[in-house]
Amino acid sequence: MQGIWPEIWTTLRTEFSDVPDASEATRMVLRLLMAALLGGLLGYERERSGKSAGLRTHILVALGACLFVLAPLQAGMKINDLSRVMQGVIAGIGFLGAGAIIKFSDERRIRGLTTSAGIWLTAAIGITAGMGRETTAVFATLLALFVLHVLHRVEKRMDQRLHQHALIQTDSNRTDLPMRRSTADDDV
Incomplete structure (x- = not known):
């Protein structure tokens, strides 16, 4: 019975020896x-919305995409050979993103495109972090947050103005309604 514990310990040490030193462990x-x-920053923004x-x-x-890149790199795969791994991740995330898209046939509109694109971008950021390109991953995340937060407000304002313009056009075509004139207050 005494011989089994050292053997188990040796097996455990061997199995967990894929990280050769503290530097590699820290990097991982x-x-x-x-x-x-x-990924959490992007997810928090989507959750808040x-x-x-x-x-x-x-x-x-993001973690999954990072791991799909990190594990082959640790196993000795060259950066040039990672393209096949990345293609698989991108295709798989495409299926996940497709699940976020909903088409309302009666209303002729589609919902979930931004969420789907966000999932796809999050995978790309995870891949980038897994490859050790942290600065690129951080910048891409900041740019994505700008697009999701700031441009959403711009898009909303544009939609409101287009809707107002459409109402004015509709009202001007009707003879039974007085024509509405825009005022300086409409430009809010």
């Missing part, structure tokens, strides 16, 4: 944490 942890953090794919989904997508 940093890349995984970076992917989780950046009340979207179906929120915090947990985006963190998991």
Whole structure:
């Protein structure tokens, strides 16, 4: 019975020896944490906006994409050979993103395109972090947050103005309604 414990310990040490030194372990942890953090930032924004794919989904997508790149790199795969791995991740995320898209046939509109694109981008950010390109991953996340937050407001304002313009056009075509004139107050 005494001989079994040293054998188990040796087996465990061998199985967990894929990280050769503290430097490699730190690099691995940093890349995984970076992917989780950046995915979490995007997920938090989507969660705050009340979207179906929120915090947990985006963190998991970023972590998974990071791991799909990190594990082959640790196994000795060359950066040039990672293109096949990345193609698989991109295709798989495409299926996940497709699940976020809903088409309302009676209203002739589609919902979930931004969420789907966000999931796809989150995977790309996870891949980027997994490859050790943290600066690129951070900048892409900041740019995505700008698009999701700031441009959403711009888009909303444009939609309101287009809707007002359409109402004015509709009202001007009717003879039974007085024509509405725009005033300086309409430009809010």
